[in-house]
Amino acid sequence: MEETLTHLLNGFDVALTPYNLMFAFAGAIMGLIVGAMPGIGSLAGIALLLPLTFKLDPTAAIIMLAAIYYANMYGGSFSGILLNIPGDSPAVMTALDGHRMTRNGRAGKALFTAILASSIGGTIGIIIITIMGPLLAALGLRFGPAEMTAIILMAFTSIGWLLGENPTKGGLATCLGLMLAVVGVDMARGMSRFAFGFPELLSGISFVPLVIGMFGFSQVMILMTDERRKKRDAAQAKDTDAPQADAVPMAQQKIRLRDSLLTRQEFFRVVPVATKSGLLGTIIGVLPGAGATMAAFLCYIFEKRTGGNGAAMGEGVIEGVAAPEAGNNAAAAGAFAPLLSLGIPGGGTTAVLLGGLMMWGLTPGPLLFTEQPEFSWGLIASMYVGNIMCLIVAVSIIPFLTKILQIPVRIIAPIITVVCVVGAFSVNNSAFDIGVMLASGVVGYFLVQYKYPTAPLLLAFVLAPILERSMRAAFEISGGQISIFYKSPIALSFLLVIVAICLVPMMIKAVRALGQRG
Amino acid sequence: MKRTLTCLATLGLAASLVSPALAFEPDQDVDVIVPSSAGGGSDLFARTLADVIRSENLAEDTNYVVTNRPGGSGAVALAYATTQTGNNDMLITIAIGQIISSYALDWDIKGADMTPIAIMANDDFFLCALTDRFENAEAAIEAAKSGDITFGSSQKANSDHLAYLLLNKYAETNFKYVQFGGSGEVMSALLGGHVDVGIFNPGEARGQIAAGTVVPLASFSAERMDSPMFGDTPTFTELGYPDVVAAETRVVLGPPEMDDDAVAYYEDLLGKVAETDRWQQDYIARNNLSPVFMDSAATEEHLKTVIEKRVPIFEESGL
Structure with a gap:
């Protein structure tokens, strides 16, 4: 413990030099921007910037790229809350309650909650990996295919808590998610499933265009139809002068920073939720093959089930924003435990960072901490500093962000459509994905109109491939024996x-x- | 003597007059298509290539623009390339594993439909295990005859899967294939004791080997790697299995029906790239790759050998 503290203090010596602080700040800003743009996630952002860092000192480079990674988790929630278009897949769950809050005239508070919870979750994740990173990474190794199968099955069971008022509709949405997830080459046998001759479908339907369509593009259609309905209602109500049904029309929200701050009571509602989700999210982040998206989903469900205000989640409460946001930031921090202490990437983004370590001339692996303490501890210390920077920068731009809401529907709707198209295209540079986005937008529109919940669909879509891969690997190891699961x-x-x-x-x-x- | 000199000078003058008139020069930006997402091995290959061409000023005014076209583990990029038939301003940086997949998984568009230009690097494969698990490669091969030894790999129908099939066939072993989602997951499973052996590139296993937790048992290359860490590891060829040879080879292709002049131009350019210090240091050495360079004819020959001699093993195995 004492040794850890000494190392950490030395790490702060490294992280707080003006040179490294500058790179942490640059990374935080870029991460917020990349996160807020739908379609470009941390993976693409870091991969594109990586070649620019080869000339840098490795510590400064990793400090900047790590900052992009976790700042991305902050930025992803912005467009999710304001426009119902999650900027990145881990922000999907945040949009559920976050956008509801916007429609109820509390956009500022939703943003503030997301940022605060992100920072609490992120900080908890870093504290945990500071104290017991190598221990957690070693624990993560005990999760082989059989253990991952069991944990994903448990996550599947928990979808039951997300089904909403009508379990049949929730169940159908889950099945639709499963069906969409099996499209693509079956990697155990090499057969192509439901690809219908499209090479684009061989690797499955991409998640981001699906989400952008289901949330964002369907949102455009809903905005347009609502607008027509409102005009019709207004025309009917002209004579009677009846008050409008919508309490605070989105366009009339004037948000100052002061209104966005949480009250004392709200603050004390967010903190315990964010703490719990931070702990859970870190652990999920450490597991091989799991990631920030899964962490956000599971933290949301966990809070809905165990939290005091769980019943109201889904209708626009701060707990529903705090839980997934704290969870995904904590998972982003947790993913650094296996990367730094074992040299094993837990997901796509950390795999790119691993490539970076090699390019900077370091050998990622168990010896990294002992051979390059300045680098490892400098990075960890910079993550504390970076999280505080993200908090300050993100809070200060809330008033600018919420200006988006004052744009009238007839102007914002085409803008959102363009954002959806560009976002869907930029994931794989593929026009096919635009089609996927439009199709899922239409499906999403009807799902919302007929009150089918979309969250179980997306959760099933995220979990099914991991379940299939883990279960098949488990059976490959055991030679088809089911005993591997109970042994x-x-x-x-x-x-x-x-x-x-x-x-x-x-x-x-x-x-x-x-x-x-x- | 004087005459000879004059002769030589005339020849030299003639040569210098002829060489700038190389029949082909790209007349616009050259698209470098990467058939996988940003951040992977093919992406790094393409971006380093473009960077060396620019910084060493090898292609004066021409920009080499890297574009990622991921999807279908390469099928999307190959399908796109056929829409660019005859385009002389486009290159594809593909891994040989993706060309293998196009046959093993029987895609509509196959690797041989493209124009071969060059092979620029080999990423060797090593069979690795926990340090005390097996005494040496022979012990692992002997143990694997029983059928209880699991073999972790990260890509189905790809070059590492090919390496597995070749090993089982020619060493008469009975390793059990276990499919993971990426080499990081294979390493986790190896360290956690969930699989007995795994197949890794040097860069993926280097950290663990330095720490002494994992040892390389044998190499799938034809020759030993020239490196302090991997130089003592025998090849399967040395162990008596000369058919157990596989590596992840970095290949540059052109779209179908690229002109011969264009092929000659790029062949020459890529040859110059491969000779630069920056390429050798920043790409080959840093990523623990083995340097190779094959021109268009040699590349075509190599791909043909792999496709005709090695790929049919997928069918034999029943994939």
């Missing part, structure tokens, strides 16, 4: 939790029924 204590305990999740509500019901009869 591993970790997998077995997750499976028992699943049984409990399914049975406990039924048992409670049965006991109550018995009690009433007796």
